[in-house]
Amino acid sequence: MSQPRSSYAVGTGLFIVLGFAALAYLATQTSSVANVHQGDSYVVDAQFTNIGQLKERAPVKIAGVRVGQVQSITLTPDRDVAEVKLSIDKSYNHIPLDSVATIFTSGLLGDQYVGIDYGSSKQTVAAGGTLARTKSTQPLEEMLGKFFGAGGVVDNVGGSYAVKAGFSNVGTLSAGAPVKMAGVVIGSVQSVHADPVKLNAQVVLSIDKRYNAIPDDSSAAVFTSGLIGSQYVAIQPGGSPEMLKDGDEMILTQSAMQLEDLIGKFLVNGSPSDKKDAGNGGK
Amino acid sequence: MNARAPQHDNVVTQSLAQIGQCGLFLLTLLAAIPRSFRYLRETVRQLWFVGAMSLTIIMVCGLFVGMVLMLQLYHVLSIFGGTSASGMVVALSVYRELGPVVTALLFAGRAGTAVTAEIGLMRATDQIDAMEMMAVDPIAYVATPRFLAGLIAMPLLCCVFCAMAIFGGHLVGVTWLGVDNGTFWSNMTAQVDVHTDIVNGVLLKSLAFGAVVSLIAVFQGFTTPPTSEGVAYATTRTVVASSIAILALDFVLTAFLM
Numbered sequence: 034m035s036q037p038r039s040s041y042a043v044g045t046g047l048f049i050v051l052g053f054a055a056l057a058y059l060a061t062q063t064s065s066v067a068n069v070h071q072g073d074s075y076v077v078d079a080q081f082t083n084i085g086q087l088k089e090r091a092p093v094k095i096a097g098v099r100v101g102q103v104q105s106i107t108l109t110p111d112r113d114v115a116e117v118k119l120s121i122d123k124s125y126n127h128i129p130l131d132s133v134a135t136i137f138t139s140g141l142l143g144d145q146y147v148g149i150d151y152g153s154s155k156q157t158v159a160a161g162g163t164l165a166r167t168k169s170t171q172p173l174e175e176m177l178g179k180f181f182g183a184g185g186v187v188d189n190v191g192g193s194y195a196v197k198a199g200f201s202n203v204g205t206l207s208a209g210a211p212v213k214m215a216g217v218v219i220g221s222v223q224s225v226h227a228d229p230v231k232l233n234a235q236v237v238l239s240i241d242k243r244y245n246a247i248p249d250d251s252s253a254a255v256f257t258s259g260l261i262g263s264q265y266v267a268i269q270p271g272g273s274p275e276m277l278k279d280g281d282e283m284i285l286t287q288s289a290m291q292l293e294d295l296i297g298k299f300l301v302n303g304s305p306s307d308k309k310d311a312g313n314g315g316k
Numbered sequence: 317m318n319a320r321a322p323q324h325d326n327v328v329t330q331s332l333a334q335i336g337q338c339g340l341f342l343l344t345l346l347a348a349i350p351r352s353f354r355y356l357r358e359t360v361r362q363l364w365f366v367g368a369m370s371l372t373i374i375m376v377c378g379l380f381v382g383m384v385l386m387l388q389l390y391h392v393l394s395i396f397g398g399t400s401a402s403g404m405v406v407a408l409s410v411y412r413e414l415g416p417v418v419t420a421l422l423f424a425g426r427a428g429t430a431v432t433a434e435i436g437l438m439r440a441t442d443q444i445d446a447m448e449m450m451a452v453d454p455i456a457y458v459a460t461p462r463f464l465a466g467l468i469a470m471p472l473l474c475c476v477f478c479a480m481a482i483f484g485g486h487l488v489g490v491t492w493l494g495v496d497n498g499t500f501w502s503n504m505t506a507q508v509d510v511h512t513d514i515v516n517g518v519l520l521k522s523l524a525f526g527a528v529v530s531l532i533a534v535f536q537g538f539t540t541p542p543t544s545e546g547v548a549y550a551t552t553r554t555v556v557a558s559s560i561a562i563l564a565l566d567f568v569l570t571a572f573l574m
Binding site: 041042044045047048049051052053055056058059060062063064090 | 360361363364365367368371407411468469471472473475476478479482501504505508509510513514518519
């Protein structure tokens with residue numbers, strides 16, 4: 034009787050030990066102990082105008098090495114500024130006062146973290162102090178906007194003025210297409226509609242207020258970006274001392290080239306007149 | 317406590333009566349915990365039976381779950397060139413969902429049925445009544461030790477399951493498919509959080525599942541009609557009710573804990 038009892042007691046003890054060993058393995062080997070290790074730390078404030086996807090417990094890094102974590106993120110009640118409390122390990126208590134706290138993204142799609150770049154000040158940030166110099170996160174849309182020259186320009190309602198232009202043919206130009214000068218987007222096409230009297234296409238261009246020095250004899254042309262790209266309106270500046278104002282009409286326009294027209298120019302029996310009739314008939 | 321389920325013809329009222337009886341039975345079980353300390357050796361014996369004896373199936377299943385998870389993830393993630401994240405995904409999915417749920421389902425099949433059948437046969441052969449005749453409290457001697465054993469065994473089994481799944485994932489991913497060993501572990505340690513994943517995921521969930529499975533198993537054993545057919549029926553019902561309870565509770569727990 035005692036033999037089987039002791040055998041199952043030993044077996045049960047082994048089972049419990051194995052279970053706890055597995056738990057210790059999971060907790061120490063497969064998870065970051067640093068994530069939970071909260072040694073002695075001190076709290077530093079930093080204010081950001083945009084924290085992006087930064088979350089609580091996100092890492093705080095100096096030179097890429099983790100030195101602490103984000104303790105809390107609160108919105109300052111009367112201002113649109115996010116107050117981020119950084120909990121930093123006590124052993125890194127020589128952070129210069131003029132250090133810059135920046136929100137970085139690890140990789141292209143990774144999580145965001147706060148990086149601290151050391152300044153040159155002799156004074157160091159004390160516990161409860163504030164890092165005054167911060168750089169907020171760069172929203173992807175803004176960065177893309179910088180690359181493609183679009184960004185906040187196109188939808189800048191109120192910050193733009195409207196100019197009309199008549200084209201005999203706009204091709205596939207549609208509202209929202211970019212308006213470019215020297216290849217840079219300066220506005221967008223507000224509307225495209227056919228004029229019942231002049232029998233041409235009336236295009237309203239909405240141009241950013243910053244570009245208010247466009248001569249009024251500038252010409253507008255419908256171009257295609259690349260071979261199969263979308264169409265846009267290109268403005269080629271003229272030489273007149275008078276500038277385009279809101280509501281003005283651009284006189285000099287160049288219509289969209291159509292593939293059929295181009296082919297027609299090569300072929301002897303090309304008939305641009307037919308094309309024109311077809312265009313007007315379908316208005 | 318020995319009350320048979322009263323005969324209800326309506327399915328809804330029958331189920332409601334079952335749930336109500338089960339809740340009352342839980343209170344009886346918990347009230348009997350101080351009395352069952354006298355039978356501590358019985359609790360250890362049950363722990364050996366439901367815990368240590370389940371280790372083999374739990375370890376083998378954990379190994380294969382980790383292996384197949386890694387195999388699937390590798391082929392999907394290699395489309396996006398993200399195989400370095402596979403270790404992390406294996407760890408997170410095992411800790412948060414697969415570990416507790418699969419362990420609980422296996423536990424219900426391996427240990428829950430055995431407990432139900434054992435208690436049911438005790439009833440069918442009048443052993444329970446004999447205990448009462450001998451002034452031994454059957455709840456404190458039979459039911460509570462098995463309940464406590466399940467409660468203790470489940471988290472431990474779940475930890476073993478998870479560790480084996482990680483091992484299986486490592487075996488397939490690193491050893492066979494060539495995921496880098498360093499990124500496998502570093503991505504895992506960077507993303508697994510002790511509180512949300514291991515305490516809330518592995519331990520809390522498996523503790524809740526252990527309580528539910530053990531309660532259902534003991535309850536079905538005690539309320540079974542004392543016939544051979546009744547025991548068979550109660551054993552089946554333990555598995556069915558446990559599985560449903562585990563999966564439903566898993567959703568609720570995930571919604572609350574995450």
